[in-house]
Amino acid sequence: MTSEEQPVSYEFSCAAAGAVTCGCEVKAESEEELRKVLTDHLAKKHKVRTPNETLLDHLVASAKRSEPA
Numbered sequence: 001m002t003s004e005e006q007p008v009s010y011e012f013s014c015a016a017a018g019a020v021t022c023g024c025e026v027k028a029e030s031e032e033e034l035r036k037v038l039t040d041h042l043a044k045k046h047k048v049r050t051p052n053e054t055l056l057d058h059l060v061a062s063a064k065r066s067e068p069a
């Protein structure tokens, strides 16, 4: 298997993920960055200090993936 070289950007919104009261939107250039940004956001805005992998997986899955043409 070859690793993906194509840049993928992610657009995440808390509302789309179920946190309708937040209204925060986050953009990231990679899944790794998105996870970092979300971890930081969860800690600051949602008082989730250590989000577990399951939660992060769920949030990443709910983010909008866009691959530049």
Ligand SMILES: [Zn+2]
Binding pocket: 014, 019, 022, 023, 024, 041, 045, 046
């Ligand atoms: Zn939020």
